[in-house]
Amino acid sequence: MENKKVFKFVKASAILLAGLLFAGAASAQTKVAVVNIQAAIMSTEKATSKINALKTSSEYSQLQNGAESIRAEMQKLAEDAQKNGVTWSEEKKAEQQRKINFKRSDFETTVKKLRAMEGQAVQELQKELLPKAKTALEEVIKEQKLDLVLDASAAVYAGKSANLTEELVKRLNAGK
Structure with a gap:
């Protein structure tokens, strides 16, 4: 017992x-917060200015205008084939399709060049601002006495007060 x-x-x-x-x-x-460092960097005044400068540059504008022109030519060729194709010989149809394929290839190449220019600008921004963003984030973590900070893409939900992205943008814009 x-x-x-x-x-x-x-x-x-x-x-x-x-x-x-x-x-x-x-x-x-446990104090938890989320942040999207890439979005913060791309939302800074510096990033906006650099992307706007790129998109208004003569080289970028020429490529963009070229892409639009090629797209219009492809559309015209396709419309012509659809409208008149029934009366064309097989050789004429094949030639028209070859022209469309060449234009499509030119269009894709031009778009790749545009994306490459954009990618290079983003990489330069990341290289320049990522160290500053990390330093600013460390300051916020210390100030708010946070225990855990996750990438915002990993969170299912985060309230506005738990998202540090806007605070990070403010600090990067202020040069802190």
Whole structure:
């Protein structure tokens, strides 16, 4: 009988101790936040200015105008083939399709050049601003005494107060 009383006492003590530990852990809340560093960098005044400068540059504008021109030519060739194709010989149809394919290839090449220019500008921005963003983020983490900061893309939900991206943009714009 005495063993049963000791076992019940130990069991009750363990349950009480577990409850106290859980209550203590619950009261010491973990402070968690999210951030999208890439979005913060691309939302800065510097990034906006650099992207606008790229898109208004003569080389970029020429490529963009060239892409639009090629697209219009492809559309005209396709419309002509659709409208008049029934009366064309097989050779004429094949020639028209070859012209469309050449134009499509030219269009794709031009678009690749545009994307490459944009990608290069983004890489330059990342290279320049990423160290500053990391430093600014470390300051925010210390100031807000955060325990955990996740990439925003990993979060299912984060309230506005838990998202550090806007604060990071402000600090990068201010040059902190």
